[in-house]
Structures are given as C-alpha cells and as structure tokens.
Amino acid sequence: MDTPVKNQLATTSKFEDSPVFNYISNLSPIEPVKSIPTDHAFTSLTFASPSSVFPSPQIGIHKESRFSIRRHQFSDSSKNESSQIGNKNNTSEGVSVAVQPSDSCTENFECCTSASSAREITTEPTDGPSELVIELPNTLKYDCGSPDSDMVPPDAIKTDTVPRIAGTLESFDEFLMDDSKGKLHSFESEKNLRNICSIEQNIEACDWVSFVSGAADLLNLDSSMMEEHFEGQNHKSVDPGTISFLSTVLQLPQDNANDIEKTEAISIISCKQCEIGETVTQSRAIGNLKKTDQTSAILSSTLLDKLAVSDLSDKVDDKGKKCMDSSSKPGSHRLCSIRRRCLVFETSGAHKNKPICDSNSSSPAIPSDCEVFPNEKQAQINTASGYSSTMLPGIGLHLNALATAPTDNKVAKLESPAFRSKQIIMLNSMVSCNPLTPGQNPLDKSLTLKTLEGELAPHYNEAQVTENAPQTSTSAVSEEFDQSSPRRKRFKLEHVEESNACKRCNCKRSKCLKLYCECFAAGLYCVEPCSCQDCFNKPIHESTVLETRRNIESRNPLAFAPKVIRDADVVPEFGDESNKTPASARHKRGCNCKKSSCLKKYCECFQGGVGCSINCRCKGCKNAFGRKDGAEETDIEGEELEACKMNALDASLHTVKEDDKEHLEFPITVLSENSRSLSQELEGCKNALEISLQEVNESEKENPDLSITPSSEISRPSIRLPFSFSGKLPLSSLLSVGSSAQFCTSQKPRTKYSFSSRLKFETHLQMIPEDETPEALNSTSDVKSTSPNSKRVSPPKQEFGSTARRMGRKLILRSIPPFPSLSSTGEQ
DNA sequence: GAGTTTGAAACT
C-alpha cells in the first residue's frame, strides 16, 4: 500500500523538479494550479477524515490519502497539459476546449471528450452517472494531451460499460421477475442471483455498486447524448484497447478482487508513465504506442479511484456547476475539473449527513441495519476482517434496482425528506443486522438480495396475486395481501421485527450515547423503531455522537469493534468440527456470566452464537456453542439438547398458536386451491428440489462429513422455496429460520420469535409437493436426529447475516454444486 | 406491560 504512494510522491516531486517541468512551467502562461486544490484537498481530507472516530481509521485515512495523492497527480498532469497548451496548439483538443467558455451543453462533443464529459457532469441530474462520467474526462484528458490521440470517446466507454452493467441489472431484474412469477426457473434465478452476488461480493475495495449505479443511470440518461455524440463523431473509432481495458476493469472486481490494490499501484505507475510520456517527450510515437496502455492504466486508476471513493453528492455537482459556469478563463475549465475532483474527495469525507443511499461506501463490519454513522462507511472499508464493501454496495444495488421499479413508492420518495427515515427502515431490512457479526461476509449480499426480495415481495406479490386472481381462489391469497388482514399485519410485524431484529434500543438514561445502547454500540443511529428517550444518537446530534464515540474509543479502541471474531469469517459448516476449535469464532472479550450458564442471551457469547473461550470468565459455562473449557456437551446435555430439538419440533407441529396457524394454513390453502399455474410452479419447484436433494445425497455420499444441521437443512427449502413461493409466503420467515437454533440451545422454545420461525419452516416443508415432502422431511428429520448437538445450528441471534451466509453456502454446496461458491468467492 | 434478572458498561 505504501509503496505506490511513496513512489508516486517521489516521482511527482522528481517530476516537478525536472528541468523539463520547469521549462514547460515557464512557457506556460497559466499559473500552476496544482498547489491550491492539492493543499486544499489535503487539508480537507485531514479535516474530513473520519479516522479518529471510527474503528478502522487507518484504512480510511490511507484510502483518502492515496486518493489525495492521486489527485495531486492529476493536478500535476493538468498543469502540465495546460503548459503544453500554451506551447503547442495542436496538442490537445481538450485543452483548446478548456480555454473556451463552456456554458452550454450543446458544444460539440468532438471538441473534447473532457469538455463534453464535463458538461455531461453538469447536466447529469443524478449523482451516480456523474460519478462515472467525471472520471472519464479526467482520464481522457491524458489522451487529449497526446497529439494524434484518437481519443476514446466517452461513448465508447459507455457503450462498453453500459451493456455489462445492463446485463447485470437485467439479470437482477430477471431474478426478481423469476422470483415473482417464474418459480419454474428457480435455478436460473439462483444463477442470476449468484452472478449478481459474485459481482457484488468481489467489489470489495472498490465501490462497485456506485459504478453499477452510475453506469445504469448512464444507460438511462445518456442515450440521447450517445446518439448525439455518435452523430457528431461519425462513430469515431473506439480504441479496442480501451474496450479491452474496460472489460478488464469491469471484470477486475470479479476476477481479481483481491488484487485491486496491486492494480491500483500499477495504475499509478502507469499514470506516471503517462505524465512523463506526455510532458517530457511529447512524443507521438510514445503516445500512440502507449496510448492504449496509458489510457487503460489511467482509466483503471481513475475508475478504481472513483470506485473506491465513490462518494459523490449533489453538492459536488452543484459546486462543479458553479465552477463550470464561472470558468471563463483559459485553463479554468481544467481547473474546474481538478476542483471538481477535489470536491469529490472533500465531499467524501465531508458530507457526513448524507443519507446512506447517497453514499455507496459500505460498512462491512458494522451491519447497518439502522443508519450507520456516516464516516464509518468509509472508515470501515477494509476492516480487520479484510472485507470491504459488503453492505451498501448491495444497498446501492437495491436502491438502484428499486429505482428502476416505478411502482416502488419508496424509490419515488428517494429525495423526499421522509425518504431518509424510510430509507433507514428499508435499509434495516436490506442489510444484515447482526451487530455481533463481525467482518460481514460478502455473502451478506446474497442476504441483501434476499431481503430485497422480501422488500419487493409485497409489491410483486400483490401484482402476482392480481394476475392470478382469475385463476385461483384468491380468498386466502388476497387476504394475505390485504392491508388490513391479520396476515398482512403479521407480515408487516415480522418485517418490522426483521428489520428491527437488527437493532432497536430502548435506552432511557444513556441518551443512546453509551455502549449500553445497542444502536450506538453497533455504530448505528437510532431510528424510528427505537424506543429510546432523550436520544442523542441521531444525525442531528452527529457531532455529539462522534465526540462520544471518540471518547469511548479513546478509552477502548476496540469498543466498537465487532464483539464476535470469526476466524476468516468462516461459519462452521454443517457437521464439521469447527466448533470444537476454540478459535473458529469467539467473543472478542469473552463473557462473564455467573448465573445464566452462558445459555441465555445474557451471555454475549451465546448471543453471538459462539462458544465461550479462554477469554471468558464465566462460571458454570454450558454454552451450547462451545464451552470455555473446550469440553463438549456431555451425553446428558446432548440428550437434553436433542430433547429440546424434538420438543421444538413437536411444538412446532402440534402446538400452533393462533396467529401462527395462519401461516401454517395459508400455504396449504394455496396449495390446495391453487390452479394450474401454481401447480406448474410447484412442479418446477419440485423438480428443483429433486435435483437439489439428489445432489445433497450425492454430496453426502461423497463427503459424509458434511452432515446436515437443522439450519442448513432449513436453508435449503428456505432458499429454494422463496423463489418458488415468494408470492405466497412472507419472506421474512425465510430469514428468520436461523433462529430455530434457539430451540436447541435453550431448554424450550422460549420465544415466539423462534417458535413462529420454526412453524414457518414447517410450513415451508408442508408446501412441498406430496411426493417430495417425505423425502424433504425425512431429510430434515434425519438431520435433526443425527445431529449430535445443537452447536452448529444458526445462533439464535446470529440473525440474518450468518443465516444468509449459511443459506448461501448451502445453496451453493447443495443445490447447485457446479457453480462456484458464493462464499468461496467472497471469503477467499 | 410491569417487574425481575442478568451481565456488560461505566465509574471509582
């Protein structure tokens, strides 16, 4: 990490001191502008840096520093270009344009890609696109500076970028549509989901969703521009190298997610090559020879830059507009570009109050079920877990996807003041919720997708129900989606529970500014569902929050770190011995239980779904996830746990509460009353399930160690049926099945939450076609009965992140073995 | 929903 920066600094310094540089500077009538924005940038970054407040400050600093340095680089380059302009008239079209007053968008795109692109920025109504477009001009300037540069028109980039993104989004839409109507294509849906997830997961350090978002918006917004541009440009030849590069860049997150840093470093070097090539030699040969590589490198650098920073607000554009408007002096245009870039970076650290959706950075370590402390979004990238950008990329994708859904009123309110709260709530259910789950696995994106599915489910479901209305006896179905029906209420309630299962505090005296407050401890702002009093943990009191956070961290730097540490973030596989390994996942600090025997959620270890470790000072530890002394459950305890499981099963099968009956009966009603279409859907589900079960059996034969735990078994129908029955079942149930672990880890099915979850799972099973049900149930029963202990079940409040991970893993391992594992992609 | 229990966080 440091090497490129140092090299860069050294190179820049050397470069500035070079005789050529001085010569060019003397020739240039334009004042060097580098220092102003650069210094400003550094200052701004220094001030804006959230590092001191948030858990992973170094990373944030580092990233921003790197960017600032890179901007510095750009400034240099710009200055050099300006100098070149003064000296040579034929060097750069872009510079010529830069000297022109540029107020309107009607200027010829041929004049300069940078100018045109910059103008695009000013005309872009949304943030996302400009995010991408901004970079392109900066990138292309370099080519502008090269004589004979057959510049890569931004359209070329767009045309290359957009289809890819569009494909992704199409896949996503396909997935959603499949989910809502298809069911027969569950595998395809999963495949699409996997594609999307794999893309998302591999974003890691760069904010891919920002890119996706931007590109997606480009697709919508720039079509006219593209036409115009192409008309004007006569289809200027597109540099194949650039396209190839763009492909590389776009594939980079997928293929070389872990090499982003390396790539960036290479890009930096390449940038320096570019600068030197342009400034020192002014050689066309070099320009021609290296053009592609340089462009690629710069694009790589720039795009990755921006992808990583990926924080563009309206303010930026506004300022950029002002800058553009006021840029009537020669070179000011260029300067504006530089300043815009500066502002982008400044904003990245400065717009703290920006709603989450505006920022595409992520908080992998801190599940942002509520509103994540803004700065953390940057600061927490690349946390100790090594993950980055797991949450909000997904969110960004969701929001983008939602934005494309005109029926989604949430999106319609995107800019409304009320949207913020809505957004928070939406995010609550969109992102993983477990504050105790550190190093949020990238697989959470699959969860995110699933949760989005849940979010969208009502809409899709409603639509679907409407469609199916003539065919089916919709009494039950309609009731499900009747806003006033109990089921609907329950669905809402569960959604609320789901979203608030994340964090919802009830603080009274701490003002939600102490670690007592779970929201605060999780790095989240309190939101509407919180019942706290005198809450200061709100964006309004951001300064207070940050100050308090700072104070707490000064006392304990790890105060806001994840409490549960999972080695390599690997969730113990079904049947493996991970839980016997004390290091697999342990509470950071350990518990201190005395009376709860680490068998209740008082115990943070238990709550986090991990076993106690030597760090714990608990007494009489009976943690079902693993005892402090490493001893496994005795046979008696195992029997108890087994009895617990059986009781839970019995209870779930026979003791049906009233409101749970609805869930239990509803699918059956659907099953019995549904018409041909649903039967077909069921058939498709059945086929998928058959395949899945066959694969399970095969894989079990091949690898008997992969015993199936209840949770994992649950996850299969859960993961599959949602695709098939999302229109009929509350998806929340799918995400809550993980809580079924509680049956086994406590003496009885204690909570309604877990109880209903189990019921819902059973409900799912009952929805399986008759000839499949025995197998599925047997499989489940076998699993339950053969599971020696309950440790491997989903932790009770492991919540959805882990559950989703397991689901995802399960889905991959069991259902579609041929496809690469989501988890393996993200965790490797 | 009120009251109790519990253990983490905060304080001394």
Next chain:
DNA sequence: CAGTTTCAAACTC
C-alpha cells in the same frame, strides 16, 4: 485491576 454502580436487554409473570 478490582469493586461498585449504572444501565438496558433478556427474561418472567
């Protein structure tokens, strides 16, 4: 670092 107090979640009734 240990002991005590405060606090809010978990739990019980």
